Amino acid sequence: MLANAAGCDSIVTLNLTINSPSAGTDIQSACASYTWMDGITYTASNNSATYTLVDVNGCDSVVTLDLTILPLPLTTVSNNSPVLTADATGASYQWIDCDNGNAPINGATSQVFTATTNGNYAALITQNGCSDTSACITVANVGLSDLSHENGFSVYPNPVSSELIVYAGDILFTKLEMCTLDGKVLRSLIVESKQFILDVSDLNPGVYFLKVEGSTGFKRFVKI
Numbered sequence: 001m002l003a004n005a006a007g008c009d010s011i012v013t014l015n016l017t018i019n020s021p022s023a024g025t026d027i028q029s030a031c032a033s034y035t036w037m038d039g040i041t042y043t044a045s046n047n048s049a050t051y052t053l054v055d056v057n058g059c060d061s062v063v064t065l066d067l068t069i070l071p072l073p074l075t076t077v078s079n080n081s082p083v084l085t086a087d088a089t090g091a092s093y094q095w096i097d098c099d100n101g102n103a104p105i106n107g108a109t110s111q112v113f114t115a116t117t118n119g120n121y122a123a124l125i126t127q128n129g130c131s132d133t134s135a136c137i138t139v140a141n142v143g144l145s146d147l148s149h150e151n152g153f154s155v156y157p158n159p160v161s162s163e164l165i166v167y168a169g170d171i172l173f174t175k176l177e178m179c180t181l182d183g184k185v186l187r188s189l190i191v192e193s194k195q196f197i198l199d200v201s202d203l204n205p206g207v208y209f210l211k212v213e214g215s216t217g218f219k220r221f222v223k224i
Contacts, residue, residue: 021060029068031130036065045069073127075134080207081181082115082139084123091127098122098136115139118183140183141209141218155210159222162201166210168194177211179218 028034035041038051042065049065074088086093088111095108098120105113105121115121120136154167166176168191178187178198186208189198200208203223211218 021062022055023062023064025064025066027066029070031070032072034067034069036067037063042067043069070128070130072130072132073125075123075125075132077123077134077137079137079181081137082142084113084115084121084137084139086111086113086123086125086134088125088127091125093126094124096122096124096133102133115142118142138182140179140181153219155219155221159224160200161224162199164198164200164221166196166198175212179209179211181207181209 026036028036033041033043036049036051038049040049042049046065046067049067051063051065053061053063055061073091076087078085078087084095091111093109093111093113095105095113096102097105102122104124113121113123118140120138122136123134125132125134156165156167158164176189176191177185178189179185186203200221200223205223207220207222209218209220
């Protein structure tokens with residue numbers, strides 16, 4: 001009770017509201033990483049990060065992050081040119097043409113893709129809602145035929161670790177090229193006999209092929 005200017009009683013009534021701080025949870029899921037309201041980019045699941053906001057009443061509002069980070073799918077591709085196989089299983093696949101602006105290849109939606117023309121190809125792989133793209137793989141032996149199917153051309157042992165024995169069979173040629181699966185010529189060899197030995201000990205493990213110069217024939221071998 002107060003006294004007013006005239007000396008009379010003046011009654012003041014208090015109408016007070018106490019607002020309590022609020023709290024909430026922000027539930028999120030993301031592929032590989034997620035940048036939250038605190039400006040931090042999280043690369044692993046998190047349910048303990050908090051951030052304080054000011055609500056409409058001017059009180060603190062504490063938000064707790066409940067984040068699930070989903071892994072990106074496996075994007076490695078096994079190259080048995082011209083057959084490419086995505087290593088991820090149980091996923092969705094879309095093979096793309098790297099030489100055509102990564103355009104999707106019509107109908108190429110299986111785990112295994114067989115190239116019908118030479119070029120560079122990759123797989124767009126989707127699994128558990130997350131997508132990623134493999135590196136581009138070069139295919140350079142479309143249209144080549146297996147020499148052994150035609151005229152007895154053979155190599156052994158296959159796989160090989162050091163010395164590869166080449167038997168030319170009925171083929172008449174003077175030059176043989178050793179190539180990688182992407183068509184890069186590693187060696188050009190002058191052939192002077194039906195049977196000879198190639199030292200491949202310096203090659204990295206992988207798949208290679210021998211190609212007769214001026215022919216569409218090849219023979220694949222594996223270096224271990």
